[in-house]
Amino acid sequence: MSTLHTVNKSPFERNALTSCTGHLLAGDAVLMIEDGVLGARTGSSAVAVVQAALESGSVYALAPDCAARGIKPDDLIEGVQLVDYAGFVDLVAQHQRTVAWL
Amino acid sequence: MQLAIVVNEGPYTHQASDTAYHFTKAALEKGHGITRVFFYHDGVNNGTRLTVPPQDDRNLQKLWSELGEKHGLDMVVCIAAAQRRGILDADEARRHGKDASNIAAGFRISGLGQLIEAGIEADRLVVFGD
Numbered sequence: 001m002s003t004l005h006t007v008n009k010s011p012f013e014r015n016a017l018t019s020c021t022g023h024l025l026a027g028d029a030v031l032m033i034e035d036g037v038l039g040a041r042t043g044s045s046a047v048a049v050v051q052a053a054l055e056s057g058s059v060y061a062l063a064p065d066c067a068a069r070g071i072k073p074d075d076l077i078e079g080v081q082l083v084d085y086a087g088f089v090d091l092v093a094q095h096q097r098t099v100a101w102l
Numbered sequence: 103m104q105l106a107i108v109v110n111e112g113p114y115t116h117q118a119s120d121t122a123y124h125f126t127k128a129a130l131e132k133g134h135g136i137t138r139v140f141f142y143h144d145g146v147n148n149g150t151r152l153t154v155p156p157q158d159d160r161n162l163q164k165l166w167s168e169l170g171e172k173h174g175l176d177m178v179v180c181i182a183a184a185q186r187r188g189i190l191d192a193d194e195a196r197r198h199g200k201d202a203s204n205i206a207a208g209f210r211i212s213g214l215g216q217l218i219e220a221g222i223e224a225d226r227l228v229v230f231g232d
Contacts, residue, residue, distance in 0.1 A: 034116065089128050100231060
């Protein structure tokens with residue numbers, strides 16, 4: 001039973017990303033959307049949290065939300081994968097449940 | 103696969119209604135079914151037909167109404183959340199002695215049981231909010 005976790009707030013605004021990654025089980029995935037994609041950028045103080053998440057599961061960022069915020073594919077933390085809305089739908093289908101960390 | 107969608111945030115607050123709309127559209131394009139879209143808390147504000155955003159901005163209410171009409175979506179507004187925020191259909195307006203109703207095309211007012219039912223019937227429940 002794997003879970004898709006969605007995070008929609010910046011890690012510099014709320015602690016949703018840290019809380020979420022602390023609850024990951026094997027096979028889980030984290031998808032950063034909206035302002036949450038700010039956590040996907042390399043070089044920030046949130047990198048360690050994302051790298052820890054990458055050790056236990058997959059980490060994705062929503063491409064249109066990255067583009068809207070000027071985050072280019074080259075700016076992403078190594079291992080973070082980009083998906084579009086269709087990819088978001090696939091992730092929901094692939095995991096048994098989706099939890100929104102609001 | 104059958105998906106149920108919950109929208110907890112109003113239009114133009116942050117981005118949750120936009121994301122929910124694009125997600126629902128993408129799911130339909132991929133051939134998934136949408137059991138129900140349930141608008142809860144401030145999300146009920148997506149369902150007023152009286153919104154008039156600037157012409158160069160997206161009109162989220164209209165986008166939802168059009169998507170609902172095109173795909174025959176069941177778009178439910180929570181009644182308690184709606185009454186608090188002044189979202190009424192003709193029957194509710196009459197019942198409460200109000201001089202107007204404002205629910206948008208494609209939306210209907212119902213209770214929280216509709217959310218529970220959607221959660222039971224759908225394969226996945228996806229929540230968008232603040």
